[in-house]
Amino acid sequence: MSQPFTTIIEPFRIHSVEPLRMTTAEERSFAIEHAGFNLFNLHAEDVLIDLLTDSGTGAMSRDQWAAIQHGDESYAGSPSWFRFEAAVKELFPFRHVIPTHQGRAAERILFSVVGGPGKLVPNNTHFDTTRANVEFSGAEARDLVIPEGHDAAKIHPFKGNMDLGALETLLQERAATIPVVFLTITNNSGGGQPVSLANIRGVSEICRRYGVPFFLDACRFAENAWFIHEREEGQSQRDISDIVREIASLADGMTMSAKKDPFGNIGGWLALNDDDLAEKCRSMLILTEGFPTYGGLAGRDLEALAQGLKEAVQPDYLRYRIRSTAYLGDALDAAGVPVVKPIGGHAVYVDAKALLSHIAPLQYPGQALAVALYKAGGIRSCEIGTVMFGRQPDGTETPAAMELVRLAIPRRTYTQSHIDYVIEVVTSVAKDAASLPGYRMVQEPQALRHFTAQFEPIA
Numbered sequence: 001m002s003q004p005f006t007t008i009i010e011p012f013r014i015h016s017v018e019p020l021r022m023t024t025a026e027e028r029s030f031a032i033e034h035a036g037f038n039l040f041n042l043h044a045e046d047v048l049i050d051l052l053t054d055s056g057t058g059a060m061s062r063d064q065w066a067a068i069q070h071g072d073e074s075y076a077g078s079p080s081w082f083r084f085e086a087a088v089k090e091l092f093p094f095r096h097v098i099p100t101h102q103g104r105a106a107e108r109i110l111f112s113v114v115g116g117p118g119k120l121v122p123n124n125t126h127f128d129t130t131r132a133n134v135e136f137s138g139a140e141a142r143d144l145v146i147p148e149g150h151d152a153a154k155i156h157p158f159k160g161n162m163d164l165g166a167l168e169t170l171l172q173e174r175a176a177t178i179p180v181v182f183l184t185i186t187n188n189s190g191g192g193q194p195v196s197l198a199n200i201r202g203v204s205e206i207c208r209r210y211g212v213p214f215f216l217d218a219c220r221f222a223e224n225a226w227f228i229h230e231r232e233e234g235q236s237q238r239d240i241s242d243i244v245r246e247i248a249s250l251a252d253g254m255t256m257s258a259k260k261d262p263f264g265n266i267g268g269w270l271a272l273n274d275d276d277l278a279e280k281c282r283s284m285l286i287l288t289e290g291f292p293t294y295g296g297l298a299g300r301d302l303e304a305l306a307q308g309l310k311e312a313v314q315p316d317y318l319r320y321r322i323r324s325t326a327y328l329g330d331a332l333d334a335a336g337v338p339v340v341k342p343i344g345g346h347a348v349y350v351d352a353k354a355l356l357s358h359i360a361p362l363q364y365p366g367q368a369l370a371v372a373l374y375k376a377g378g379i380r381s382c383e384i385g386t387v388m389f390g391r392q393p394d395g396t397e398t399p400a401a402m403e404l405v406r407l408a409i410p411r412r413t414y415t416q417s418h419i420d421y422v423i424e425v426v427t428s429v430a431k432d433a434a435s436l437p438g439y440r441m442v443q444e445p446q447a448l449r450h451f452t453a454q455f456e457p458i459a
């Protein structure tokens with residue numbers, strides 16, 4: 001687009017609005033204490049700007065709402081299913097598409113078939129539900145992101161890349177016990193950082209050499225493809241969908257949460273080429289999700305996703321999406337707030353270890369910051385650190401590699417003035433960071449503890 005203006009605007013206008021409810025500092029203080037200082041326990045109506053997640057929280061388009069009216073709720077062989085399957089295969093031409101109600105259902109089905117004790121699953125960085133599902137099967141989840149991926153301040157264009165040397169060494173030693181190699185694009189738990197096409201080709205080549213299947217955790221495939229388009233040598237002239245199809249061609253399968261890039265409020269799928277494995281996975285699907293032409297979804301959901309997939313790869317949208325996330329990150333960076341750099345696709349990650357260095361990792365600096373952002377300005381964020389990853393399968397608690405607070409940006413939902421407000425609140429809390437208390441966990445559930453744990457501040 002060669003035009004003389006540099007302001008990147010939202011490539012849409014607002015068609016239907018939802019009210020936001022203003023709260024006082026006192027109300028928020030009461031609400032968060034009542035929630036056991038866990039932001040997942042808040043009533044969403046007590047939140048002003050909800051940056052807890054970009055999962056299922058995006059605004060659907062006019063065309064998606066229109067598509068919903070075409071939803072056909074036939075139990076088997078619904079036309080909505082065929083439209084969904086075609087839209088998935090247009091971008092990811094795997095032989096088998098298995099619809100699920102969300103990404104973790106696809107993970108559970110896959111790992112219950114290929115996982116188990118003695119098995120090992122490498123990934124650049126496992127997302128929390130992926131790790132939990134691998135470990136629930138009895139297998140070990142191993143993260144092999146490049147060393148730059150662990151350094152919050154280090155600039156690297158593709159910080160989500162897999163460490164190819166480490167992957168090759170692991171496969172040399174243990175290929176027989178590795179049922180699948182995973183690659184998460186973009187690398188959510190590692191800061192929403194992209195993986196380069198060269199790296200995806202590298203992982204694919206190594207996996208093929210050792211005869212190990214290669215799967216994508218492709219939740220943010222479109223954002224990842226946009227980064228490839230923008231940052232990788234020789235890619236700037238290609239269509240986004242063309243880049244996505246090449247990525248798919250390098251893999252043997254994928255798991256997907258359609259609540260991310262495809263603009264779904266719900267949905268997911270497992271797709272793969274291997275006929276035997278697909279047969280086993282479909283049996284699990286029927287047992288736990290539903291018939292193979294709807295999985296865990298209504299016909300209208302399938303329609304919304306088929307349309308959403310088309311919108312996800314549009315360049316005007318992706319340019320705005322990536323730029324508007326960077327707008328928040330750049331402003332915080334300029335104000336001296338430590339953030340993971342470069343800014344990722346769907347979220348800005350504040351480095352709570354750097355900002356709250358007076359709080360020990362086992363007193364949860366990320367949780368401390370997340371609670372403070374809520375109390376100060378009604379902003380809901382998400383700790384991605386020791387609360388999320390600290391509990392080990394052997395029962396011990398160890399500090400996570402990074403203590404991050406994620407400000408995830410729902411797709412097409414907030415305007416620039418909402419984000420300007422977020423910048424003001426975060427900057428103000430950061431100035432007083434040294435006064436914030438650490439937390440202790442007073443109630444801890446068995447699995448995925450961050451969702452329901454209860455805390456109290458340490459006096």
Ligand SMILES: *Cc1c(COP(=O)(O)O)cnc(C)c1O
Nearest residue numbers: 102103104127129188217219257
């Ligand atoms: C959201 C997400 C998942 C799990 O998907 P759900 O739909 O939330 O179950 C898996 N991997 C990554 C990278 C994700 O972001």
